[in-house]
């Protein structure tokens with residue numbers, strides 16, 4: 001483990017292996033007898049802002065499962081099993097994806113099953129309690145943690161009870177809130193406001209059609225598993241919602257982004273000019289969004305990762321105005 005931590009620090013900083021080892025040794029010296037070598041390595045990592053996600057053998061509660069884990073063990077109840085969604089991969093073959101929603105008393109988590117993995121769900125039912133060993137985690141498009149099956153992952157049904165599942169989101173789980181009342185991260189809220197700005201500097205990101213991995217510029221947009229592929233262009237648009245009192249940064253993705261843009265049937269396919277045009281035309285729309293608040297380190301503010309969105313129609317707004325006038 002110490003070696004792994006040292007490697008991680010070397011990878012993420014300008015330091016050489018020798019320099020890291022020296023720093024670990026001097027930390028150990030400094031806290032003589034108080035910290036182990038591993039403890040010292042963790043301290044050094046922390047000083048350089050390198051995040052070490054600990055692989056733990058014991059079962060985790062869902063709330064403590066975060067992106068980037070290479071080994072996660074969890075016992076949870078199956079809250080939902082989605083239907084299979086199919087898509088065409090770059091070889092023209094059919095790909096499949098299916099989700100299990102898992103829950104325990106601390107929260108819920110999505111587990112995605114790809115291709116032949118989808119068969120796992122055939123043997124399971126809602127309300128089953130399962131034990132998962134050696135799964136790994138990723139961050140999904142919306143910033144949520146997603147559990148995934150690797151080659152060493154084991155899943156089995158167990159004879160244990162999980163009585164109460166804490167539901168944080170889902171239909172009806174969004175609390176109607178005014179923008180100026182928003183304070184905390186990780187809240188599921190519904191807010192309304194006018195779209196005053198849409199940022200289109202970099203509205204697209206690319207996904208591998210076969211495995212859904214994000215294709216990064218650093219890798220020349222090649223998939224680590226599938227090499228050169230015809231990418232699927234996904235949309236992520238930051239926008240500013242204003243209610244006349246305060247504004248908040250929101251991020252809309254794909255279908256919800258197209259809804260704001262009034263481009264439900266448009267395939268932008270990476271066309272920057274086209275999406276800029278739609279964005280320009282969409283300013284001033286009044287929308288209602290449902291989503292999760294998160295802290296944005298870069299801007300040092302709370303923002304909303306949007307899950308659902310409705311554009312308020314003019315007639316609807318007029319009716320509301322009339323109702324308001326009647327009640328005065």
Ligand SMILES: [Zn+2]
Nearest residue numbers: 208211223226
């Ligand atoms: Zn791929």
